[in-house]
Amino acid sequence: MHIDLSAFTGACPCGHEHPIVVKDIVIESGAIRSLPEKVKPWDAPCIVCDENTFTAAGKAVSALLPEADVVCVSPQGLHADEHGVAAVREKLPETADVLLAVGSGTIHDISRFLAHEKEIPFISVPTAASVDGFVSTVAAMTWQGCKKTMPAVAPLYVVADSDIFSAAPQRLNASGFGDLLGKYTALADWKISKAVTGEYYCDRVAGLMSRAVEDVRAAVDEIAAGGRDGCEKLMYGLLLSGLAMQMVGNSRPASGAEHHVSHLWEMGVLAPPPDALHGEKVGIGLALCAEQYHAFAAALRSGTLRPGPRPDTRAEIERYFPDAGMRELILEENVPDPLDDVTAEKALGARDEILAAIDEIPSAEELRALLRKAGGVAEPGEIGVREDIVPLTLRISPYVRRRLTLMRLRKVFENI
């Protein structure tokens, strides 16, 4: 099956063109057999993979493209950071004119970053339905210890072979499911920010994302079973989510307060980073945030919210981010402060829109049940995050990004 990209392009009522870079997205059994045709225009293709993804798919891709070089790195301690980039860069032939990212999230982020650096295109060959970043235009990376969105390129093609990705461990599928469920709070944050600050928002993109989430949620039993159909549905939803990001040129439709929780843990600010997959942290962060969002909605409905002095951003960051280098980067990230023009009165003026946005998020219990049903984790303790750092996580995670979320907005109220 090909995703019909023409359905998403053309003039949009929001006023944007929504350029889509990717030329074709194919999700089906045997999809990699289309690679020789796709790679034909280039002289020096190079496959980028790690030892695990080489076994899972790189070997088969290499057999189809005997002229391609293969850069295979150790998966041990491989992350989308300056070290991971350096490990691949030093093996990359100077002449490479197209990269094939054969792997999951980390291999993709490293490849898209290097493709951007070398100004060459890249082709995505996902080996697991584990994240939504395959078609994204930006790379989510850790740079000098800080989570950053780095300039990168979107793939020219996505060749998702279900013979390959449906054979991935179920834990990876459950992680992809968690990443996608995270769109519930991400979308609510986007809608709330639009209502309170007038931030750019597109109904078509948000609608596309909502459909992706609902379709994947409805397929939870098939995803839990780990068969080809369930995995294809999950991959389809993840790729739609990536397209939504590509359409607006940033991660706003796909990343909100739940991702900020995950980023804060990855940065190791309050405790050493948990050894867990991206979507596991996002899913757990989602349930924690959903609890807070529904409590906020209840307080808003009952009229018990009182405007309060909002905490001083600079003082909070200086107090809670002990590492000097990271602190500087976070301080920079918070200029201008997303709350600069926001007051409690303004937020209360958007009461109905805020409530409508929160009402679309399932309860924390429902979300945890869904995560478990898919075979995933749902509580901080399951990935080694101590319960006692949860309150501080919720308090300071909004500072990791200059992006208005409800977690950030609620700081203009008392006792929240």
Ligand SMILES: [Zn+2]
């Ligand atoms: Zn639009």
Ligand SMILES: [Zn+2]
């Ligand atoms: Zn994500």
